[in-house]
Amino acid sequence: MNNHTGFDGDARFDRALRQHHATAVDSLSPRTRAQLAQRRNAALRGERVAPAHGMRYAAAGFAAICALAIGLQFGIMPAPGNPVATGIASTTTSSTDTTMLDEDPEFYAWLASADAQQIAME
Amino acid sequence: MNRMIRLTVLALALLPAFAFAQARPAATQYPEWGQLTPAQREALVAPLRERWNSNPDERARMIERAQRWKTMPRDQRDHARHGMQRWEDMSPEQRVEARALFHAMRGMEKPQRKAFLAEWRQKTPQQKSEWVKAHPAPERREPSRRQ
Numbered sequence: 001m002n003n004h005t006g007f008d009g010d011a012r013f014d015r016a017l018r019q020h021h022a023t024a025v026d027s028l029s030p031r032t033r034a035q036l037a038q039r040r041n042a043a044l045r046g047e048r049v050a051p052a053h054g055m056r057y058a059a060a061g062f063a064a065i066c067a068l069a070i071g072l073q074f075g076i077m078p079a080p081g082n083p084v085a086t087g088i089a090s091t092t093t094s095s096t097d098t099t100m101l102d103e104d105p106e107f108y109a110w111l112a113s114a115d116a117q118q119i120a121m122e
Numbered sequence: 123m124n125r126m127i128r129l130t131v132l133a134l135a136l137l138p139a140f141a142f143a144q145a146r147p148a149a150t151q152y153p154e155w156g157q158l159t160p161a162q163r164e165a166l167v168a169p170l171r172e173r174w175n176s177n178p179d180e181r182a183r184m185i186e187r188a189q190r191w192k193t194m195p196r197d198q199r200d201h202a203r204h205g206m207q208r209w210e211d212m213s214p215e216q217r218v219e220a221r222a223l224f225h226a227m228r229g230m231e232k233p234q235r236k237a238f239l240a241e242w243r244q245k246t247p248q249q250k251s252e253w254v255k256a257h258p259a260p261e262r263r264e265p266s267r268r269q
Contacts, residue, residue: 098173099206101184103221103262105191109198110224111205118239119223 219250221259 025033100108110116152158158166174181191199212220223242227235245253 098169099210100191101170101173101187103187103209105187105194105199105202106228107221107224108202108205108209109194110228111208111220112201113205115227115235115239116205116208116220116223119220119242 218259219254221262222254222257225259226257 028036152162155163174184177184191202194202209217209220227238230238242250
């Protein structure tokens with residue numbers, strides 16, 4: 001009797017579990033079910049499912065290399081220094097600092113005029 | 123897992139932008155002349171002083187040009203600055219030609235100038251060169267600059 005009761009109980013438990021499983025499977029999308037079926041079949045055949053992340057790892061690696069290259073480029077660039085040392089020092093080395101006194105300002109104005117623009121100076 | 127990889131790729135892709143934003147120096151804002159330090163003023167004035175001391179014969183012209191710059195209307199001064207930039211990009215030959223043309227055209231009335239320009243455009247490079255040789259601008263001494 002006890003055995004019979006125990007058997008019924010196991011059967012009920014099994015049915016309930018199968019019912020839950022069926023409900024869970026029904027809630028999956030057809031695509032997921034197809035993937036699961038493929039993987040199951042592949043596992044039964046002893047095949048190893050190739051990871052689908054190859055391209056993603058490659059993209060991540062490429063992005064890392066780009067970031068490193070650009071970062072190194074910035075590292076080589078001179079850091080902004082003292083404005084007095086950089087900005088004003090450059091004016092002292094420029095040969096154009098006193099250009100404004102080389103010629104008449106009227107001549108410079110003429111160079112920017114429409115007349116002078118028409119004359120392409122070869 | 124996929125989400126983590128996506129986030130990593132995104133972070134790495136954005137890294138250069140962050141690095142650029144940090145590496146880019148902010149535009150330096152200098153104060154008015156009165157607020158500059160003596161060292162800054164000295165650095166700015168030094169080339170002019172050197173030019174003045176090196177060219178005693180040019181001093182009168184330098185003063186005259188500096189005064190003309192000062193009295194020029196603002197728009198004309200801006201115009202002259204543009205012309206000055208063009209001058210700086212010119213070769214020595216182009217400068218000779220530009221000076222010759224300016225001195226030739228400065229006394230002309232508009233119709234005469236227009237006719238001159240039309241005629242100039244018809245000239246071959248050889249003819250232009252010959253014209254410049256035949257109509258040189260008043261001689262100008264190159265300012266000496268100590269290195």
